[in-house]
Amino acid sequence: MSEHQPTPDTVLRLINGYWSTGIIGAAAGHRLFTHLNAGAHTAPALAERAGISPRGAQSLLDGLVSIGLVHLEEGTYRNSAEADAYLVEGRPADLSAMARLKLTHMGSLTGLADVVAAGGPVSDPAVEVADNPHWGQVVPAIAAQSVPAAAVAADVLGLDDAGALSILDVGGGSGIYSATWLERNPRARATQLDWEPINAIAARLLAERGLSDRFTCIDGDFHHTDFGRHAYDIAVYSHIAHQEGPEDNIAVFTRLKDALKPGGALIVCDYVVDDDRSGPAFPLLFACEMLLKSKQGGTWRRTDYDAWLTKAGFSDITFHTAPPATLVIAR
Structure with missing residues (x-):
C-alpha cells in the first residue's frame, strides 16, 4: 500500500x-x-x-x-x-x-444530528437555572480548568504586587479566580456575583483555603443585578460569553465598564476561535457543545470580542493564550 x-x-x-x-x-x-x-x-x-x-x-x-x-x-x-x-x-x-x-x-450527543438540523436545542435544556441540583457536581468539577488561566491573568496584570485590589467575579462559580488571586495577593479582596446555591459552594471552597475574611458573595442573576459604579479594580467574566448572544455580551461588558474604577481591567476568559475559524482545535470542538446546550451561544472569534468590548467603551484590548482558553484583557 x-x-x-x-x-x-x-x-x-x-x-x-x-x-x-x-x-x-x-x-x-x-x-x-x-x-x-x-x-x-x-x-x-x-x-x-x-x-x-x-x-x-x-x-x-x-x-x-x-x-x-x-x-x-x-x-x-x-x-x-x-x-x-x-x-x-x-x-x-x-x-x-x-x-x-x-x-x-x-x-446527549445522540441527539446532535437533530440539534444541528434545528440550529439549537430541540427541547429546553433546563440547565441554566439557580435551583438545578447538578451545580453541586458541576461547579467543583469544572473549577480546575480555570486554574491555568487565573495564573496567566495574575502574571500579565502583576496582581501579586498590586496592593489592595478590589475584584468582582461575575458568575464566578467555584470562586477559583478569587481563590487564586487572594492567595497570591494578601491585600486583595473579592466579591462574587452568582446564584445563591453556587455562591454557597464557592464560600465553602474558599473557607477551606482560609480566605473567607476577604471573600464576599452577592446572590443574584448577573443579567439583572447591579454591578455598582467605579467600585472595582478588576472584573472577571470567565466562561460565560460562550453561552450568551452578541447583544447580551455587549450589554454585560458595558455594565462592567461602568463598574470598574478608571484604569481598571476587565478579564474575559473563554474558548476563542481565530477570525477565519481555522483553530484552535478545542474551541472549534466546543462549538457543538454550545449548539446542544444553548439557544444563542457559540465559540466567538477574536474580532467579535474586540468589536463588543470597543462598543462597550474599552479602548485597550489584548489577547493572551491560556490553552485551551484565551484571556481577553480590556481597559
Whole structure:
C-alpha cells in the first residue's frame, strides 16, 4: 500500500472517540492516575491498589497507552506529563472530577444530528437555572480548568504586587479566580456575583483555603443585578460569553465598564476561535457543545470580542493564550 494512500485507522479512531471518554472517566473513577503516581506501575499492582479486577486494570492501561496518557517502558506503566499534571488527585489543576462528569454527558450527543438540523436545542435544556441540583457536581468539577488561566491573568496584570485590589467575579462559580488571586495577593479582596446555591459552594471552597475574611458573595442573576459604579479594580467574566448572544455580551461588558474604577481591567476568559475559524482545535470542538446546550451561544472569534468590548467603551484590548482558553484583557 502506498504511504500516501489513506487508511481507515484515523476515521475509525475518531468514530470510536467515545471510548476515550469512557476509558479516562473509568480510570479517574478508580483513581488509576493517582495510584500510578504513588508507585503502582504494573497491572497487578494497580488492580490490587484500586480494588479492581486484573483484567479490568490491564484493559484500562492498554486504552490509556493507546491515547497517550500512560507510557509503557520495560514492563512498567507511568503517567504522561499531561496525566501527571491534570489527572492526579490533589494537583491544583486536577481534572479527574470533570473526567468522571463527562461520562454522564455522553448520552446527549445522540441527539446532535437533530440539534444541528434545528440550529439549537430541540427541547429546553433546563440547565441554566439557580435551583438545578447538578451545580453541586458541576461547579467543583469544572473549577480546575480555570486554574491555568487565573495564573496567566495574575502574571500579565502583576496582581501579586498590586496592593489592595478590589475584584468582582461575575458568575464566578467555584470562586477559583478569587481563590487564586487572594492567595497570591494578601491585600486583595473579592466579591462574587452568582446564584445563591453556587455562591454557597464557592464560600465553602474558599473557607477551606482560609480566605473567607476577604471573600464576599452577592446572590443574584448577573443579567439583572447591579454591578455598582467605579467600585472595582478588576472584573472577571470567565466562561460565560460562550453561552450568551452578541447583544447580551455587549450589554454585560458595558455594565462592567461602568463598574470598574478608571484604569481598571476587565478579564474575559473563554474558548476563542481565530477570525477565519481555522483553530484552535478545542474551541472549534466546543462549538457543538454550545449548539446542544444553548439557544444563542457559540465559540466567538477574536474580532467579535474586540468589536463588543470597543462598543462597550474599552479602548485597550489584548489577547493572551491560556490553552485551551484565551484571556481577553480590556481597559
